[in-house]
Amino acid sequence: MGDLQIIDEVGHDAADRLNGHLAEVKELIGRSLEAKKFAYCPYSKFRVGAALLTHDGTVFTGCNVENACFCLGICAERTAISKAVSEGYRDFKAIAISSDMCEQFISPCGGCRQFMREFGANWDVYLSKPDGSHVEMRVGDLLPASFGPEDLKVKKSNIMNEF
Amino acid sequence: MGDLQIIDEVGHDAADRLNGHLAEVKELIGRSLEAKKFAYCPYSKFRVGAALLTHDGTVFTGCNVENACFCLGICAERTAISKAVSEGYRDFKAIAISSDMCEQFISPCGGCRQFMREFGANWDVYLSKPDGSHVEMRVGDLLPASFGPEDLKVKKSNIMNEF
Amino acid sequence: MGDLQIIDEVGHDAADRLNGHLAEVKELIGRSLEAKKFAYCPYSKFRVGAALLTHDGTVFTGCNVENACFCLGICAERTAISKAVSEGYRDFKAIAISSDMCEQFISPCGGCRQFMREFGANWDVYLSKPDGSHVEMRVGDLLPASFGPEDLKVKKSNIMNEF
Amino acid sequence: MGDLQIIDEVGHDAADRLNGHLAEVKELIGRSLEAKKFAYCPYSKFRVGAALLTHDGTVFTGCNVENACFCLGICAERTAISKAVSEGYRDFKAIAISSDMCEQFISPCGGCRQFMREFGANWDVYLSKPDGSHVEMRVGDLLPASFGPEDLKVKKSNIMNEF
Ligand SMILES: [Zn+2]
Ligand SMILES: [Zn+2]
Ligand SMILES: [Zn+2]
Ligand SMILES: [Zn+2]
Numbered sequence: 001m002g003d004l005q006i007i008d009e010v011g012h013d014a015a016d017r018l019n020g021h022l023a024e025v026k027e028l029i030g031r032s033l034e035a036k037k038f039a040y041c042p043y044s045k046f047r048v049g050a051a052l053l054t055h056d057g058t059v060f061t062g063c064n065v066e067n068a069c070f071c072l073g074i075c076a077e078r079t080a081i082s083k084a085v086s087e088g089y090r091d092f093k094a095i096a097i098s099s100d101m102c103e104q105f106i107s108p109c110g111g112c113r114q115f116m117r118e119f120g121a122n123w124d125v126y127l128s129k130p131d132g133s134h135v136e137m138r139v140g141d142l143l144p145a146s147f148g149p150e151d152l153k154v155k156k157s158n159i160m161n162e163f
Numbered sequence: 164m165g166d167l168q169i170i171d172e173v174g175h176d177a178a179d180r181l182n183g184h185l186a187e188v189k190e191l192i193g194r195s196l197e198a199k200k201f202a203y204c205p206y207s208k209f210r211v212g213a214a215l216l217t218h219d220g221t222v223f224t225g226c227n228v229e230n231a232c233f234c235l236g237i238c239a240e241r242t243a244i245s246k247a248v249s250e251g252y253r254d255f256k257a258i259a260i261s262s263d264m265c266e267q268f269i270s271p272c273g274g275c276r277q278f279m280r281e282f283g284a285n286w287d288v289y290l291s292k293p294d295g296s297h298v299e300m301r302v303g304d305l306l307p308a309s310f311g312p313e314d315l316k317v318k319k320s321n322i323m324n325e326f
Numbered sequence: 327m328g329d330l331q332i333i334d335e336v337g338h339d340a341a342d343r344l345n346g347h348l349a350e351v352k353e354l355i356g357r358s359l360e361a362k363k364f365a366y367c368p369y370s371k372f373r374v375g376a377a378l379l380t381h382d383g384t385v386f387t388g389c390n391v392e393n394a395c396f397c398l399g400i401c402a403e404r405t406a407i408s409k410a411v412s413e414g415y416r417d418f419k420a421i422a423i424s425s426d427m428c429e430q431f432i433s434p435c436g437g438c439r440q441f442m443r444e445f446g447a448n449w450d451v452y453l454s455k456p457d458g459s460h461v462e463m464r465v466g467d468l469l470p471a472s473f474g475p476e477d478l479k480v481k482k483s484n485i486m487n488e489f
Numbered sequence: 490m491g492d493l494q495i496i497d498e499v500g501h502d503a504a505d506r507l508n509g510h511l512a513e514v515k516e517l518i519g520r521s522l523e524a525k526k527f528a529y530c531p532y533s534k535f536r537v538g539a540a541l542l543t544h545d546g547t548v549f550t551g552c553n554v555e556n557a558c559f560c561l562g563i564c565a566e567r568t569a570i571s572k573a574v575s576e577g578y579r580d581f582k583a584i585a586i587s588s589d590m591c592e593q594f595i596s597p598c599g600g601c602r603q604f605m606r607e608f609g610a611n612w613d614v615y616l617s618k619p620d621g622s623h624v625e626m627r628v629g630d631l632l633p634a635s636f637g638p639e640d641l642k643v644k645k646s647n648i649m650n651e652f
Contacts, residue, residue, distance in 0.1 A: 042312060114231075114436030137471065387575060
């Protein structure tokens with residue numbers, strides 16, 4: 001009996017944690033949807049919003065900022081991350097991404113995946129739809145066989161002195 | 164006599180305006196110097212800070228955020244501007260830039276000049292040194308014969324329908 | 327007996343194909359190693375070479391081309407691909423990548439994965455070491471849940487007309 | 490008489506040089522117009538071509554290569570330059586740029602100006618129209634108060650050891 005009760009309590013705790021997590025995710029996706037409204041995208045007309053959750057609970061939002069020279073624009077995810085870094089944050093828990101696509105979960109481009117990867121492979125990315133539904137992935141899953149800052153240190157030590 | 168007095172007053176006004184302007188510039192450069200301390204630049208070890216003044220007096224700061232894939236990093240100026248855009252601002256008065264170089268005024272890269280140009284050619288750029296001394300330039304002076312959003316509209320209408 | 331002979335022949339054919347494939351891979355990796363010698367990388371001192379095989383057997387090589395503004399450099403893979411496109415090619419079979427790292431297979435950055443993805447998800451990427459050993463991956467494996475040109479068409483049709 | 494004859498000859502020589510230069514420019518612009526036909530620009534529909542003349546007379550052509558993630562595309566000028574570098578060239582005399590705009594001379598973006606600047610400030614850029622008419626500028630004129638590889642060396646020595 002005692003054992004069952006314990007298990008029951010554990011079950012309650014797990015459900016609470018799950019609900020707490022889902023509420024947190026929904027909240028972050030909501031922030032990314034709001035951020036989308038500031039998107040500057042006169043060329044693609046494709047609005048993207050992002051909301052980045054730091055280790056201490058602070059949220060930084062971002063949107064895409066395009067340029068007449070297309071290749072000089074900045075994605076929503078990179079805006080949010082560079083914004084956080086510029087305020088002293090480098091430790092992230094999750095990032096939510098949203099767009100206007102109703103039938104597809106918005107996914108980060110390869111450039112943004114590498115930009116996320118710079119700050120670790122073990123944090124969450126929530127790909128969402130405007131109705132708030134989402135898919136959860138880890139940065140490391142989005143960029144398999146990736147390299148990051150720690151690899152570059154290894155790399156340098158191995159380079160033959162040809163320069 | 165009256166005329167001279169008027170001229171004198173005008174002179175005072177002009178001097179006041181100049182002093183007011185200089186104080187504003189020094190303040191903005193100070194903010195860019197502070198922003199520099201958050202620079203994430205493990206690869207170049209070259210810290211850059213930026214402070215962007217919007218039309219309503221709000222200041223957004225930025226720093227460089229580098230990446231293990233060098234070409235995916237973001238400059239301090241672009242961080243500050245995308246940050247402001249992500250908070251609803253697109254109308255800028257000036258941007259101050261600072262670095263650790265004591266003998267040279269830090270100048271924006273061509274990519275950042277184009278990123279500034281997207282939001283107009285007629286606003287100020289202050290290239291500074293750590294001691295607060297600076298050079299004032301206009302975005303348009305830094306990027307002569309440039310093209311911006313308005314040109315792309317013209318351009319498109321002229322393209323032959325070959326696609 | 328006849329059946330066994332047929333199986334034997336099939337086995338021979340499969341082995342021949344495998345050997346043929348391996349010879350092709352080694353050849354391409356060899357070309358990427360040669361390409362590495364033209365790398366312009368005064369900032370990272372990290373040389374990278376790439377060799378791109380097109381559908382008709384033509385090979386385009388590339389190297390990294392860095393810039394004093396780190397974020398304006400171009401990776402070896404992107405050099406090779408843009409080179410091929412500028413000569414009329416858009417249909418690729420494989421790309422080999424090589425660096426000076428002896429203990430690690432060089433892997434493409436996220437930006438290059440997206441640049442490859444533009445031209446399809448079903449072609450090969452050979453991550454190599456200077457001794458010629460390698461790992462084979464598909465573009466799609468390197469960028470799971472990616473989006474490409476076809477998605478952008480879908481996307482646009484779904485955007486609410488808010489602009 | 491003798492003097493006049495000499496002046497006359499000098500005049501002939503100068504005119505010959507000018508004609509020779511113009512023929513060279515026209516030839517390079519022609520190559521950039523041809524290069525434009527390979528442009529991969531499904532997003533902007535804005536075709537750009539470039540032709541780069543190296544110190545030994547070799548010409549490398551380039552076109553823009555766009556990406557579904559707009560900011561990962563590469564301009565025509567950068568394609569041509571990275572192509573040349575990947576074949577061992579780093580010493581350039583001139584680059585011609587062309588587009589489909591009939592009423593405007595196509596001008597390089599800030600990113601490309603910085604990419605050119607990496608290889609010197611004293612070489613020519615020809616901004617052209619489809620009819621072959623053009624404007625001549627120097628890299629240094631297109632990017633005033635620029636910094637290049639030599640500055641970064643200076644810079645590094647001046648950085649305070651705070652890292
Ligand atoms: Zn992105
Ligand atoms: Zn810059
Ligand atoms: Zn890359
Ligand atoms: Zn460009």
